[in-house]
Structures are given as C-alpha cells and as structure tokens.
Amino acid sequence: VQFYSLDLREQGINEIINYLKPNGKVVEDLILDKIEQAVIRIGKDKRPLVEEFFKLLISLPRPVPIEYLSEILNVEISFLSDLSSDIWNGLILEDSLFRFRDEDFENYVKQTYQSTKEELKQIAKLFLSKAKTDEYASINLGSLELLH
Structure with missing residues (x-):
C-alpha cells in the first residue's frame, strides 16, 4: 500500500495519509484505481482492449514480448508502450518485454482477468x-x- 500510495503525491499529503490509515484503501483498490486511470487516459471505449491485454499478460509465459501482445491484440506497439507508462507501478516494460513489477499486481491481474x-x-x-x-x-x- 505504501508503494502505491506514494504515487498520490500530486494529490497532496492528506490523500496519501488517508490511504495509509487503518481502514484506508487496500492494495487491490489502489491497483484498480491505477487501471481505471489508465483506461480514462486512453479512452473508455478501449476498456475491452485493456482487459484483453491483461488476460494475455497473465496467460502468456513471462516475460512477454511486446510484439506478441501487439500481434494478438492487433494494436500498435506504441499503444502498449503508452499503456505500460500509465500503469508503470504494476508493470515493467524493458527491452521490449513485459513483466509484473510485484506479486500484488500479478495476483490482482490473475484474479481479475481470466482467459x-x-x-x-x-x-x-x-x-x-x-x-x-x-x-x-x-x-x-x-x-x-x-x-x-
């Protein structure tokens, strides 16, 4: 929760503290918030594409080459790069390979997006x-x- 809440620094210290209080948000809520923010940035009409992206990411052996995701989803690599930038706290795109940044994010995706x-x-x-x-x-x- 601490890692994900630090990304809220733009919203101010009070928002960070609210997340860290006992009864504040849990990690899953913070991850969902990040994904929802990414969907809003790329366009709500692209939500199904984001869902398919996560289904593939959890189904394919990692690290996953960006070219595979691009081909299967029929999207430009730049779209996937932008998406990874929006969800940087849960994903790592390095040397054209996707992997999860941490176990919490991976577990959330595994439970939420199933092929x-x-x-x-x-x-x-x-x-x-x-x-x-x-x-x-x-x-x-x-x-x-x-x-x-």
Missing part, C-alpha cells in the same frame, strides 16, 4: 504456428500445452 479455454487454445495455436521460427514460442509451447 477462457477458447482464448487459451488460440494462444496455443499461435505458439504452435511460430514454434519452428520463433524462440519465445518454441521455448514456451510445452508449458502452454500443459496449462490447457
């Missing part, structure tokens, strides 16, 4: 089609098949 079996099958098909030419797909295909 359907059909979506997971589509991911496995993509990995299978790329396994002979792409290192990420070939290394992780076996673990994907085991999960599904």
Whole structure:
C-alpha cells in the first residue's frame, strides 16, 4: 500500500495519509484505481482492449514480448508502450518485454482477468504456428500445452 500510495503525491499529503490509515484503501483498490486511470487516459471505449491485454499478460509465459501482445491484440506497439507508462507501478516494460513489477499486481491481474479455454487454445495455436521460427514460442509451447 505504501508503494502505491506514494504515487498520490500530486494529490497532496492528506490523500496519501488517508490511504495509509487503518481502514484506508487496500492494495487491490489502489491497483484498480491505477487501471481505471489508465483506461480514462486512453479512452473508455478501449476498456475491452485493456482487459484483453491483461488476460494475455497473465496467460502468456513471462516475460512477454511486446510484439506478441501487439500481434494478438492487433494494436500498435506504441499503444502498449503508452499503456505500460500509465500503469508503470504494476508493470515493467524493458527491452521490449513485459513483466509484473510485484506479486500484488500479478495476483490482482490473475484474479481479475481470466482467459477462457477458447482464448487459451488460440494462444496455443499461435505458439504452435511460430514454434519452428520463433524462440519465445518454441521455448514456451510445452508449458502452454500443459496449462490447457
């Protein structure tokens, strides 16, 4: 909670203190607030895209190449970079690879955004089609098949 509440410094010390009080917000509330702020910045009409992004991020073996997310979501890499900037306190985008910054954020995403079996099958098909030419797909295909 301390880590996430420090990002509230623009809103003033009173807001930070309110989050840290006993009965203040819990980590999950702060994470949800960050995601909601990101959705507002990129446009509420893009909410389904953000939800799909998190489903993929939790379903794919990490670190996840940004190119995979871009291809599957059919969005520009710049969109994903912007999204990672908006949710920097939960995600790390480094060397074109996404990973979670901390276990709290990862657990929140895992509990909130779950792929359907059909979506997971589509991911496995993509990995299978790329396994002979792409290192990420070939290394992780076996673990994907085991999960599904």
